[in-house]
Amino acid sequence: MQDPFRSGEAKPTGDTPAPGSRTAAEFKPSFGPDLQAQIGDQLRAMHHDVLIEKVPDRFVQLLEQLAKKETKGS
Amino acid sequence: MSDEQEFQQGLLGAIPRLRAFAIGLCGSTGVADDLVQETLLRAWANRNSFQIGTNMMGWLYVILRNGFYAEFRKRKHEVPDIDGLHAAAMVTAPAQEGHLEFGEFRAALLKLPPDQREALLLVGSSGLPYEEAAKICQCAVGTMKSRVSRARTRLAALLSEPLGQDDAATKVTGGWRSAAVELGPAAGE
Numbered sequence: 001m002q003d004p005f006r007s008g009e010a011k012p013t014g015d016t017p018a019p020g021s022r023t024a025a026e027f028k029p030s031f032g033p034d035l036q037a038q039i040g041d042q043l044r045a046m047h048h049d050v051l052i053e054k055v056p057d058r059f060v061q062l063l064e065q066l067a068k069k070e071t072k073g074s
Numbered sequence: 075m076s077d078e079q080e081f082q083q084g085l086l087g088a089i090p091r092l093r094a095f096a097i098g099l100c101g102s103t104g105v106a107d108d109l110v111q112e113t114l115l116r117a118w119a120n121r122n123s124f125q126i127g128t129n130m131m132g133w134l135y136v137i138l139r140n141g142f143y144a145e146f147r148k149r150k151h152e153v154p155d156i157d158g159l160h161a162a163a164m165v166t167a168p169a170q171e172g173h174l175e176f177g178e179f180r181a182a183l184l185k186l187p188p189d190q191r192e193a194l195l196l197v198g199s200s201g202l203p204y205e206e207a208a209k210i211c212q213c214a215v216g217t218m219k220s221r222v223s224r225a226r227t228r229l230a231a232l233l234s235e236p237l238g239q240d241d242a243a244t245k246v247t248g249g250w251r252s253a254a255v256e257l258g259p260a261a262g263e
Contacts, residue, residue, distance in 0.1 A: 035230050042179045043198035050094035059089050062111065066118050067082050 081121050084130045085114055091131060091200065092138055098195040099142050101184045109145070113138040135210045139192065146188060182232040190225035197222050 075083070092113060096106035116137050117124070124133055183191060189211070196207040197218070208218040 035233065036226060039179075039226060039229055039233075040198060042176065043194060044201070045176075046098060046180070047094045047195075047199035047201075050097055051090045053090070053093075055086070055089045056107065058107070059110070059114065060086070062114060063082050063086055063118075066115075067078065070078060 077126060078121075080126065081118075081124070085117060085134075088131055088134050089114075092134055095135060095192075095195055095200065096138060096142070098183065098199060099188070099192060101180065109138060109141055112141050116141070129206075132206060132210055135196070139210065143188070178233065179229075182229055185232055186225055186228055190221050190228065193218055193221035194225040194229070198226075 089110065092110050093103075093106060096109045096113075097103055100106040100109060113134060117134055120137075124130065183194070186194070192211060193207065196202045196210060197204060202210075204215050204218050204222075208215045211218065213221075
Protein backbone atom coordinates (compact mmCIF):
# COMPACT_ATOMS: atom_id res chain seq x y z
CA MET A 1 0.00 0.00 0.00
CA GLN A 2 1.23 3.47 -0.83
CA ASP A 3 2.19 5.36 2.31
CA PRO A 4 0.57 8.78 2.00
CA PHE A 5 3.06 10.38 4.34
CA ARG A 6 6.15 9.48 2.44
CA SER A 7 8.52 12.34 1.98
CA GLY A 8 8.32 14.29 -1.21
CA GLU A 9 4.72 13.28 -1.62
CA ALA A 10 3.35 15.25 1.27
CA LYS A 11 2.28 18.12 -0.97
CA PRO A 12 -1.45 18.76 -1.02
CA THR A 13 -2.01 17.49 -4.54
CA GLY A 14 -4.32 14.85 -5.91
CA ASP A 15 -5.14 12.15 -3.43
CA THR A 16 -3.34 13.69 -0.46
CA PRO A 17 -5.47 15.74 1.91
CA ALA A 18 -4.62 19.39 2.52
CA PRO A 19 -2.11 19.85 5.37
CA GLY A 20 -4.67 21.56 7.60
CA SER A 21 -6.97 18.57 7.51
CA ARG A 22 -4.48 16.24 9.22
CA THR A 23 -4.42 15.60 12.89
CA ALA A 24 -1.59 14.21 14.96
CA ALA A 25 -3.46 10.95 15.33
CA GLU A 26 -3.54 10.48 11.58
CA PHE A 27 0.24 10.57 11.49
CA LYS A 28 0.64 7.80 13.99
CA PRO A 29 0.40 4.88 11.56
CA SER A 30 3.36 6.22 9.58
CA PHE A 31 5.60 5.90 12.64
CA GLY A 32 5.53 2.21 11.97
CA PRO A 33 8.25 -0.17 10.86
CA ASP A 34 8.40 1.20 7.31
CA LEU A 35 9.38 4.74 8.24
CA GLN A 36 11.70 3.47 10.97
CA ALA A 37 13.43 1.20 8.47
CA GLN A 38 13.91 4.16 6.15
CA ILE A 39 15.36 6.21 8.99
CA GLY A 40 17.82 3.41 9.68
CA ASP A 41 18.78 3.27 6.01
CA GLN A 42 19.32 7.02 5.83
CA LEU A 43 21.48 7.05 8.95
CA ARG A 44 23.73 4.34 7.58
CA ALA A 45 23.83 5.93 4.11
CA MET A 46 24.91 9.24 5.62
CA HIS A 47 27.77 7.54 7.39
CA HIS A 48 28.76 5.54 4.33
CA ASP A 49 28.76 8.60 2.04
CA VAL A 50 31.39 10.26 4.19
CA LEU A 51 33.45 7.10 4.62
CA ILE A 52 33.93 6.66 0.88
CA GLU A 53 35.16 10.23 0.45
CA LYS A 54 38.87 10.77 0.08
CA VAL A 55 40.46 12.10 3.28
CA PRO A 56 40.87 15.85 2.64
CA ASP A 57 44.48 16.87 1.95
CA ARG A 58 44.44 19.36 4.79
CA PHE A 59 44.31 16.50 7.29
CA VAL A 60 47.02 14.45 5.65
CA GLN A 61 49.25 17.52 5.59
CA LEU A 62 48.41 18.39 9.16
CA LEU A 63 49.46 14.98 10.42
CA GLU A 64 52.65 15.07 8.38
CA GLN A 65 53.51 18.46 9.81
CA LEU A 66 52.88 17.31 13.35
CA ALA A 67 55.10 14.27 12.89
CA LYS A 68 57.84 16.34 11.24
CA LYS A 69 57.83 18.87 14.03
CA GLU A 70 58.25 16.05 16.47
CA THR A 71 61.27 14.54 14.71
CA LYS A 72 62.93 17.94 14.49
CA GLY A 73 62.21 18.70 18.11
CA SER A 74 63.65 15.49 19.48
CA MET B 75 57.11 1.43 13.27
CA SER B 76 57.65 3.75 16.20
CA ASP B 77 54.85 4.47 18.64
CA GLU B 78 54.66 7.92 17.14
CA GLN B 79 54.17 6.61 13.62
CA GLU B 80 51.66 4.10 14.84
CA PHE B 81 49.73 6.87 16.54
CA GLN B 82 49.86 9.00 13.41
CA GLN B 83 48.57 6.12 11.30
CA GLY B 84 45.82 5.53 13.80
CA LEU B 85 44.71 9.14 13.53
CA LEU B 86 44.80 9.03 9.75
CA GLY B 87 42.65 5.92 9.71
CA ALA B 88 40.15 7.46 12.12
CA ILE B 89 39.53 10.58 10.05
CA PRO B 90 36.67 9.25 7.88
CA ARG B 91 34.66 8.10 10.91
CA LEU B 92 35.42 11.31 12.79
CA ARG B 93 34.22 13.32 9.82
CA ALA B 94 31.04 11.29 9.51
CA PHE B 95 30.24 11.92 13.17
CA ALA B 96 31.17 15.61 12.98
CA ILE B 97 29.15 16.26 9.81
CA GLY B 98 26.14 14.62 11.40
CA LEU B 99 26.53 16.72 14.53
CA CYS B 100 27.26 20.06 12.83
CA GLY B 101 25.26 19.79 9.63
CA SER B 102 27.91 21.53 7.57
CA THR B 103 31.16 20.06 6.31
CA GLY B 104 33.04 23.32 6.80
CA VAL B 105 32.23 23.48 10.49
CA ALA B 106 32.65 19.72 10.85
CA ASP B 107 36.12 19.70 9.31
CA ASP B 108 37.25 22.47 11.65
CA LEU B 109 36.01 20.33 14.51
CA VAL B 110 37.89 17.31 13.15
CA GLN B 111 41.06 19.38 12.82
CA GLU B 112 40.75 20.56 16.40
CA THR B 113 40.20 16.96 17.46
CA LEU B 114 43.36 15.78 15.69
CA LEU B 115 45.41 18.58 17.24
CA ARG B 116 44.12 17.80 20.70
CA ALA B 117 44.68 14.11 20.23
CA TRP B 118 48.24 14.75 19.12
CA ALA B 119 48.95 17.06 22.04
CA ASN B 120 47.60 14.43 24.43
CA ARG B 121 49.05 11.37 22.75
CA ASN B 122 51.06 10.49 25.83
CA SER B 123 47.83 9.95 27.73
CA PHE B 124 46.60 7.46 25.15
CA GLN B 125 47.49 3.84 25.82
CA ILE B 126 48.38 1.99 22.66
CA GLY B 127 46.24 -1.06 22.21
CA THR B 128 43.17 0.53 23.77
CA ASN B 129 40.15 1.80 21.87
CA MET B 130 41.51 4.76 19.94
CA MET B 131 38.28 5.45 18.10
CA GLY B 132 36.34 5.77 21.35
CA TRP B 133 39.00 8.06 22.75
CA LEU B 134 38.82 10.26 19.64
CA TYR B 135 35.02 10.38 19.66
CA VAL B 136 35.19 11.70 23.22
CA ILE B 137 37.65 14.45 22.23
CA LEU B 138 35.53 15.42 19.22
CA ARG B 139 32.38 15.46 21.28
CA ASN B 140 33.95 17.66 23.96
CA GLY B 141 35.03 20.09 21.25
CA PHE B 142 31.55 20.11 19.78
CA TYR B 143 29.86 20.89 23.08
CA ALA B 144 32.36 23.61 23.96
CA GLU B 145 31.55 25.26 20.65
CA PHE B 146 27.85 24.51 20.92
CA ARG B 147 27.63 26.31 24.25
CA LYS B 148 29.29 29.33 22.71
CA ARG B 149 26.99 29.42 19.70
CA LYS B 150 23.78 28.33 21.33
CA HIS B 151 21.83 31.20 19.87
CA GLU B 152 22.85 30.47 16.29
CA VAL B 153 20.75 28.43 13.91
CA PRO B 154 22.33 25.46 12.17
CA ASP B 155 24.39 26.34 9.13
CA ILE B 156 22.07 26.24 6.20
CA ASP B 157 24.93 25.35 3.82
CA GLY B 158 24.88 21.93 5.32
CA LEU B 159 21.24 21.55 4.50
CA HIS B 160 21.70 22.63 0.92
CA ALA B 161 24.56 20.28 0.58
CA ALA B 162 22.56 17.37 1.81
CA ALA B 163 20.36 17.62 -1.23
CA MET B 164 23.42 17.16 -3.43
CA VAL B 165 24.57 13.95 -1.90
CA THR B 166 21.96 11.59 -3.16
CA ALA B 167 20.61 11.07 -6.60
CA PRO B 168 17.01 12.20 -7.10
CA ALA B 169 14.82 10.58 -4.49
CA GLN B 170 14.06 7.00 -5.26
CA GLU B 171 10.51 5.86 -5.11
CA GLY B 172 9.52 5.21 -1.55
CA HIS B 173 12.63 6.65 0.01
CA LEU B 174 12.93 9.61 2.27
CA GLU B 175 14.57 12.54 0.65
CA PHE B 176 18.06 12.96 2.01
CA GLY B 177 17.98 16.74 2.38
CA GLU B 178 14.77 16.60 4.30
CA PHE B 179 16.20 13.86 6.48
CA ARG B 180 19.32 15.85 7.32
CA ALA B 181 17.28 18.92 8.14
CA ALA B 182 15.13 16.90 10.51
CA LEU B 183 18.20 15.39 12.16
CA LEU B 184 19.53 18.87 12.92
CA LYS B 185 16.32 19.72 14.70
CA LEU B 186 16.92 17.04 17.32
CA PRO B 187 18.48 18.04 20.63
CA PRO B 188 22.22 17.32 20.42
CA ASP B 189 22.13 14.51 22.99
CA GLN B 190 19.58 12.66 20.89
CA ARG B 191 21.37 13.46 17.66
CA GLU B 192 24.71 12.14 18.85
CA ALA B 193 23.04 9.00 20.19
CA LEU B 194 21.48 8.34 16.81
CA LEU B 195 24.73 9.06 14.98
CA LEU B 196 26.82 6.78 17.15
CA VAL B 197 24.39 3.90 17.31
CA GLY B 198 22.30 4.25 14.16
CA SER B 199 24.92 5.64 11.76
CA SER B 200 28.26 4.37 13.00
CA GLY B 201 26.78 1.13 14.26
CA LEU B 202 28.39 1.23 17.71
CA PRO B 203 26.94 -1.00 20.41
CA TYR B 204 24.85 0.86 23.01
CA GLU B 205 27.49 0.11 25.64
CA GLU B 206 30.24 1.81 23.69
CA ALA B 207 28.10 4.79 22.74
CA ALA B 208 27.12 5.18 26.41
CA LYS B 209 30.78 5.19 27.42
CA ILE B 210 31.60 7.87 24.87
CA CYS B 211 28.72 10.05 26.02
CA GLN B 212 29.39 9.26 29.66
CA CYS B 213 25.87 8.13 30.38
CA ALA B 214 24.19 4.90 31.45
CA VAL B 215 23.40 2.28 28.82
CA GLY B 216 19.70 2.66 29.60
CA THR B 217 19.95 6.40 29.04
CA MET B 218 21.60 5.80 25.68
CA LYS B 219 18.86 3.39 24.67
CA SER B 220 16.14 5.82 25.58
CA ARG B 221 17.88 8.67 23.75
CA VAL B 222 18.07 6.60 20.58
CA SER B 223 14.46 5.61 20.92
CA ARG B 224 13.25 9.16 21.56
CA ALA B 225 15.38 10.43 18.69
CA ARG B 226 13.82 7.92 16.29
CA THR B 227 10.29 8.80 17.37
CA ARG B 228 11.00 12.51 17.07
CA LEU B 229 12.58 12.07 13.64
CA ALA B 230 9.61 10.07 12.43
CA ALA B 231 7.30 12.83 13.66
CA LEU B 232 9.36 15.54 11.96
CA LEU B 233 9.46 13.60 8.71
CA SER B 234 5.73 13.03 8.78
CA GLU B 235 4.93 16.72 9.05
CA PRO B 236 3.92 18.58 5.92
CA LEU B 237 6.82 20.62 4.55
CA GLY B 238 7.19 23.90 6.38
CA GLN B 239 8.83 27.02 5.06
CA ASP B 240 12.26 26.32 6.44
CA ASP B 241 12.14 22.79 5.12
CA ALA B 242 11.54 24.15 1.66
CA ALA B 243 15.01 25.68 1.85
CA THR B 244 16.49 22.21 1.87
CA LYS B 245 15.12 21.66 -1.60
CA VAL B 246 17.70 24.07 -2.98
CA THR B 247 20.51 22.19 -4.56
CA GLY B 248 24.17 23.10 -4.79
CA GLY B 249 26.75 23.35 -2.08
CA TRP B 250 29.87 22.20 -0.54
CA ARG B 251 29.72 18.52 -1.10
CA SER B 252 29.39 18.43 -4.85
CA ALA B 253 33.16 18.49 -5.28
CA ALA B 254 33.70 15.99 -2.52
CA VAL B 255 31.17 13.62 -4.02
CA GLU B 256 33.00 13.69 -7.31
CA LEU B 257 36.14 12.68 -5.50
CA GLY B 258 34.30 9.94 -3.70
CA PRO B 259 35.21 6.88 -5.79
CA ALA B 260 38.90 7.67 -5.40
CA ALA B 261 38.70 6.98 -1.68
CA GLY B 262 40.54 4.02 -0.33
CA GLU B 263 43.35 4.19 -2.83
